[in-house]
Amino acid sequence: MSGKADSWGSRVGLILAMAGNAVGLGNFLRFPVQAVQNGGGAFIIPYLICFVVMGIPLLFIEWSTGRFGGRYGNHSTPYILDTMAKGRIWKYIGVFGIFTNIAVASYYCYIESWTMSYVYHSVVGTFSSMDQAGIANFFNDYTTIGGESTTGIPFEAVVFYIVCLLLNTYILSKGLKGIEKVAKIGMPLLILFGVILAVRGLSLGTGGASEMFPDANAWDGINFLWTPQFDSLANPKVWLAAAGQIFFTLSVGMGTIHCYAAYLKSKDDVALNAVSAGFMNEFVEVVLGSLIVIPIAAGYLGLDWVLQNAGFGMAFQTMPYLFQQWGDVLSIFAGLFWFGLLFFAGITSSLAMGTPWMGFMRDEFNWSGTKGAWSFGLIALIMGLPTVFFFQEGVFDEYDYWAGTVSLVVFAFLETVLFSWIFGIKRGWAEINMGADIKVPIIFKYLILVVTPLLLGWVLFASVPDMANKIANNDTNNKEWFTDTYYAENFDEAGTKTGVVDSVATNFIKMSYLNEKKVYNKELDKLEAITFTDYKTYSFEEGQEPIVKVGQTIKANDEIAKGDFTNRVFYKTIGRLLLVGLFLFISFMVYVAFNKRRKEGRVHS
Incomplete structure (x- = not known):
């Protein structure tokens, strides 16, 4: 039997923690890039529609599913799902809800450690004497383990990664109260830093134009993002990208929301909480996320440069150079605000990723929060070091694709089918509305029943050719190890x-x-x-x-x-085998827990 369950200290703390779980690095790094790569305003309409017909329904499903499982003393997805339907298969489908979090945390904390390092380098003035090419090379040198150290610390990237992982593990060991405290501090600071930088993005205008980029204008970037392009409604590629972004931005399909909601009381509201956390995330992503990177880059380098260079690396390879244009003092504050913002966005998400494993080990093996947290940290370290040492060889990208993309879609589709058609929409709708502080529009009942599973099924089906190409290594002509x-x-x-x-x-x-x-x-x-x-x-x-x-x-x-x-395929294959090994390890733990439950007479199905 599990020990005494943890609990949330306040509703504000819960909502901020849930919003912190959703508000992550993708809000500031992935959303603007996805918008630019998919036509700017052409992306926004499909994105907002997907938020309504897929994002909000999934939030309702995961919040209510988590609270339902928590009512039976379950705080992780294997046995939360097991309480909802007969058949042993569902507990193993629930493995995705632990697997995804450990796998994603293992490389997500690496990105998080970059933000810690860049805060340090911004404050000490490392970038002050560098041109744009120098700052871009700085990032490449930093992620090349064994290369020239930027601080004199041997294996600098490894050191920052371990420090970041230790910090996450220590906070997790304090339980929900530790997570809640970080959320109450981190989320307001994140929004404050974001607002300051967004104001700068709005006010820059043509002030950053130069002889090299005479047409640079921050408003070109803003107008490009927010001018609707209605012809995009007929472009399936844009819809697929928009639907994919919803997974990243709301942290649905991961299992973290289930775990957080499992600590609610039986009659606590989930409807208003889900909507509040979801819309706070959207404010940060759509409003703040669209007013920082793209406008500031367009304001100094021009919109055409942004269109041709938009990518994940802009945050680390371009923004420090742009901040240097603000002067020696302001550039330090800009770097502190930008990378501090990214750090708080990262840590409030990565902390959530530890809770499913901790909840599972406490429920099934009576482990303490401290033991669960440090075991999570150890597994994440073992899984994560290959992404650090072999970042340039593509291991990081393999983790991100299979654990951070495919796994989310698969789990979200299966849990939606379970909730709507096996657990049943009648019971599911009643669960959503139990103790609700708002009246949920009846349209969402039919969205959850029909539209959401169909949309998720389409996203999954449309992704199959890409998965097949990945498995066959069709992205390279050098296929031998x-x-x-x-x-x-x-x-x-x-x-x-x-x-x-x-x-x-x-x-x-x-x-x-x-x-x-x-x-x-x-x-x-x-x-x-x-x-x-x-x-x-x-x-x-x-x-x-x-x-x-x-x-x-x-x-x-x-x-x-x-x-x-x-060749890179050798390292990528190692990454895939590690992910498969992690999934099988967690499945084995679920099997051991099932046998333990059976001996104790706690088997549901």
């Missing part, structure tokens, strides 16, 4: 373009090829594609030798170097 030949990668997605060798040395090859980029036509208020000469560079180590000549035409999959190669 170890080989003596290196092949040219594709110059375009289809693999039909060719390149020309521009320069060759003993340790690199530089090739030119024709590429397309998007530019914004102000007069026509639309994006246009133009052709330009792009470059692809390959770097080689000792024992690897280029075999091409300047002027040679190269096709995808042509041999370009000989020597001893350990």
Whole structure:
């Protein structure tokens, strides 16, 4: 039997903790990039529709499911789901709710540790003498373990990662009260820092224009994001991207919401709490998230530069350079506010990821909160170190794709089917409305029953070809783990373009090829594609030798170097095996718990 369950100290603390769980790095790093890459205003309408027809219903499902399971003394998804339906399979589907959190936390804390490091470097002035290329290279050097240290600390990235993980584990060991205290401090500071930077984004205008970027205008970035493009409603790619962003932004499909809600009392409201946490997250993402990175970057570098370079790395490879344009003193505060904001966004999310494992171990094996927290930290460290040491080799990206994307969609689809069609919408609707402080519109009953599972099923089905390509390693032409030949990668997605060798040395090859980029036509208020000469560079180590000549035409999959190669697919396969091993380990623990329950006469099904 489980020990005495933890509990929330106040409703405000619960809502802030739930909002902190949802408000994460994706609000500031992923949302603006997704919006830019999917047409700006063309993305917003599908995104907001997906929030209503998929995001809010999933919040209702997970809050009410968690409270229902908590009523029976269950505080993690394997046995929360087990209480809702007959059949042993549901407890193993619930494994996703623990697996996803440990796997995501293992690499998410690495990003979180970057924000800690960048706060330090912003305050001590590391970036003050660097140009844009220097700051971009700083990030690459930082994530190349064993390379030149930026502080003189050997393996600096590893040290910051371990410190970050230790901090998370220590706070988790204090239970819900520790999480609640961090949320009450972190969320207001996050919003304060965000508002300060958003005001700067709004007020920058053309003040950042220069000889190199004479057309730079922050308002171009804002207008691009917020000018509706109704033709996007017929573009399935934009809808898929919008639906995917909902998972990231609300932390649905992970199991953390279930766990937090499991500590509610039986008649505590879930409807208003769910909506409050959801809309607080949307305010941070849609309002603050859209007014910082894109406008400030457009204000100094121009909208066309943003369109061509929008990516996750902008936060770390571009923003410190832009802050330097504000002067020596203001740049320190800007760096502190920006990376401090990201740190609080990260830690309020990563703390939530530890609670499902802790709840499971307390419920099933009577572990204390301290023991559960430190065991979580240890597993996350074991899983996370490969993403740190082999970040450049793609292990981080494998974790993010399989644990941080695919796992969310699979679990969200299955839990929605369970709630709507097996547990039953009649019982589910009653559970949502039990103790509710608001009257939930009846339309959501039918959204949960029909629209949400269909939309989730479509997202899952549409993702199958991408999953198949990932498994087959179709993103590379170098598919062998170890080989003596290196092949040219594709110059375009289809693999039909060719390149020309521009320069060759003993340790690199530089090739030119024709590429397309998007530019914004102000007069026509639309994006246009133009052709330009792009470059692809390959770097080689000792024992690897280029075999091409300047002027040679190269096709995808042509041999370009000989020597001893350990390709990225080797490291990516290690990452996949670690994820499979983690899932099987948690499944085994659930099986052991089931046998323990059966001996104690606590088996539900």
